Amino acid sequence: MSAEQRLIVIDWGTSNFRAFLVDRQSGACLESRRSEAGLKALETTEFPHYCQAQVGDWREGGRVPIYLAGMVGSKRGWSEAPQLDLPVSGRDLAAHVVAAPGLENAWIVPGVKHVDDAHCDVMRGEEVQAFGALALSGTPNADCCLPGTHSKWARLHDNRLIAFTTLMTGELYHAVRFHTLPGEPARDEAPFDEDAFRQGLARAQGEDGVLHALFEARSRHLYRGLAAEQVGSFISGVLIGEEVRAMRATRPDLERLLLIGAEALRRPYTLALEAAGLEVTPLDSDAATLAGLAMIAEHHHAQ
Numbered sequence: 001m002s003a004e005q006r007l008i009v010i011d012w013g014t015s016n017f018r019a020f021l022v023d024r025q026s027g028a029c030l031e032s033r034r035s036e037a038g039l040k041a042l043e044t045t046e047f048p049h050y051c052q053a054q055v056g057d058w059r060e061g062g063r064v065p066i067y068l069a070g071m072v073g074s075k076r077g078w079s080e081a082p083q084l085d086l087p088v089s090g091r092d093l094a095a096h097v098v099a100a101p102g103l104e105n106a107w108i109v110p111g112v113k114h115v116d117d118a119h120c121d122v123m124r125g126e127e128v129q130a131f132g133a134l135a136l137s138g139t140p141n142a143d144c145c146l147p148g149t150h151s152k153w154a155r156l157h158d159n160r161l162i163a164f165t166t167l168m169t170g171e172l173y174h175a176v177r178f179h180t181l182p183g184e185p186a187r188d189e190a191p192f193d194e195d196a197f198r199q200g201l202a203r204a205q206g207e208d209g210v211l212h213a214l215f216e217a218r219s220r221h222l223y224r225g226l227a228a229e230q231v232g233s234f235i236s237g238v239l240i241g242e243e244v245r246a247m248r249a250t251r252p253d254l255e256r257l258l259l260i261g262a263e264a265l266r267r268p269y270t271l272a273l274e275a276a277g278l279e280v281t282p283l284d285s286d287a288a289t290l291a292g293l294a295m296i297a298e299h300h301h302a303q
Helices: 044-058 090-095 126-137 169-179 196-204 208-221 228-250 261-273 285-303
Strands: 006-012 017-023 029-035 066-069 084-086 106-108 112-114 120-123 140-144 151-157 158-167 256-261 279-284
Touching: 006 044, 006 285, 017 044, 017 285, 029 285, 044 066, 066 228, 066 285, 084 158, 090 126, 090 169, 090 196, 090 285, 106 158, 112 158, 126 140, 126 158, 126 279, 126 285, 158 228, 169 279, 196 208, 196 228, 196 261, 208 228, 256 261, 256 285, 261 279, 279 285
Parallel strands: 006 066, 066 106, 084 112, 140 256, 256 279
Antiparallel strands: 006 017, 017 029, 112 120, 140 151, 151 158
16 A cells, blocks of 8 residues: 555544554554653653654554644644634535644644634634544534543534534542542442442432532442442532533533544443433443544645
8 A cells, every 4th residue: 555545644642642553545453552641741852753663563654644633723732723613514624734843745734723702712622633523524514522631522513513612520529539528438439339329429419509419429329329439430420410501501402413532432421411411322431532633634635
């Protein structure tokens, strides 16, 4: 296979590096590599050298292009790429890619922002997955849920991203579990417990609000039989339940959505979303990243 038939796409975030060698015609992943060398692990000057070390043998002397998305394009990353104002299309992202300094034929994809008096929000990386999800599902319109450290809910219409909201669900889960008294029994790793998770979902709907519901991780552990190994799943249920409740309230017309994420996150989110009466189509986050970056690369190549 010639260099012109291949493409390298990289999702490079705060904590992880994921690279994929892709067949441009079919979109198939030919090979992948992963590491925990995210932004936190590298200095700015190290990015081109680390990237070349990871994927240099795929490049055929630089003829195979690289497209990078995620926090790699932030001020804390390799080189800052712009964040475009909504609405944004895949073609818009392709038109504003930034050459990655220090490495030939490598391009950083911009992020997006929504800034006005009513809403102020930013995103890097998830917009690529949202466009990839559209391509995989064969529809120009969709609502997407992208769970993670900072969960994103995105709305796309006519192949353009028109709205999104960030919710700090994953980061709050970590903070509550490891830095609060209610989370104390959940310090050790434990398997997902569906019963405890559903208890948390139910309490997130309580009249006393999410702040009380989180404290119930302690009181239920003391007096309602919530075992130490269930506390983490209960806290997860409360926080994901609150995320879904808030998004249902702000988007009352919502009936179905694409759930884009790793399998470990898709399971609890599917339970929460279906409990809220939503129809869920699950999609793998790696597949969405590949499809989105491949689409952006083709638009960029055609310009």
